[in-house]
Amino acid sequence: MSKKEHWDNIYSTKTLQEVSWHQPIPKISLDFILSLGLPKDSPIIDVGGGDSFLVDSLLNEGYTDLTVLDISKVAIERAKIRLAKNANKINWIVSDITNFLPERIYSVWHDRAVFHFLRKEQEINSYLKSLNNGTAADGRLVLGTFAENGPIRCCALDVKRYSFNDLEKKIGDQFLIEKMINSIHQTPFNTEQSFNFIQAIKR
Numbered sequence: 571m572s573k574k575e576h577w578d579n580i581y582s583t584k585t586l587q588e589v590s591w592h593q594p595i596p597k598i599s600l601d602f603i604l605s606l607g608l609p610k611d612s613p614i615i616d617v618g619g620g621d622s623f624l625v626d627s628l629l630n631e632g633y634t635d636l637t638v639l640d641i642s643k644v645a646i647e648r649a650k651i652r653l654a655k656n657a658n659k660i661n662w663i664v665s666d667i668t669n670f671l672p673e674r675i676y677s678v679w680h681d682r683a684v685f686h687f688l689r690k691e692q693e694i695n696s697y698l699k700s701l702n703n704g705t706a707a708d709g710r711l712v713l714g715t716f717a718e719n720g721p722i723r724c725c726a727l728d729v730k731r732y733s734f735n736d737l738e739k740k741i742g743d744q745f746l747i748e749k750m751i752n753s754i755h756q757t758p759f760n761t762e763q764s765f766n767f768i769q770a771i772k773r
């Protein structure tokens with residue numbers, strides 16, 4: 571099964587309450603983005619956003635230039651149905667992030683629980699290249715991955731876990747870390763997942 575088929579299959583067969591990553595309010599991501607105090611028309615991309623509620627919260631906060639990218643067309647269709655008439659306020663992109671050639675630059679590149687699925691060096695490097703090409707000169711990265719004591723697998727896929735030091739090593743040439751937070755995510759089925767979040771500014 572290809573990566574795309576894997577994720578389409580998950581989004582075709584599981585409800586929000588049946589996926590570990592669901593959050594009714596993505597508080598940490600939202601707090602990071604709001605604390606930047608950017609103009610409301612700043613371009614923000616949620617990479618691997620799936621049907622996350624982050625864009626709903628950002629729309630409520632008045633942000634007007636929002637993009638959601640995901641490998642799964644099914645995830646994007648689900649998010650569009652949920653957002654109903656607000657769906658046309660979002661730019662939707664169906665793409666594998668490791669093949670993504672950004673056509674514009676973003677002020678904020680947000681990724682929660684996507685980067686850690688990339689395990690091959692080549693995929694990680696492609697992601698970092700897109701990140702570099704797709705962010706403005708003073709652009710921000712808000713990245714949340716499983717921490718060093720987080721799960722080793724998610725939805726039947728092995729993941730790479732990252733300490734803050736590991737994250738610094740991966741993105742440190744391009745970005746300067748401004749904030750780091752460890753956060754314990756309570757899954758909809760009452761288990762815990764340790765995440766490391768960083769906010770970083772482009773060098």
Ligand SMILES: C[S@@+](CC[C@H](N)C(=O)[O-])C[C@H]1O[C@@H](n2cnc3c(N)ncnc32)[C@H](O)[C@@H]1O
Nearest residue numbers: 577591618619620622640641642666667682683
């Ligand atoms: C664990 S979910 C997290 C979803 C969302 N970021 C959130 O926090 O609710 C991982 C998401 O990444 C997407 N994804 C996985 N690999 C991807 C890739 N190579 N390119 C783009 N999206 C990908 C999946 O379809 C899924 O929506």
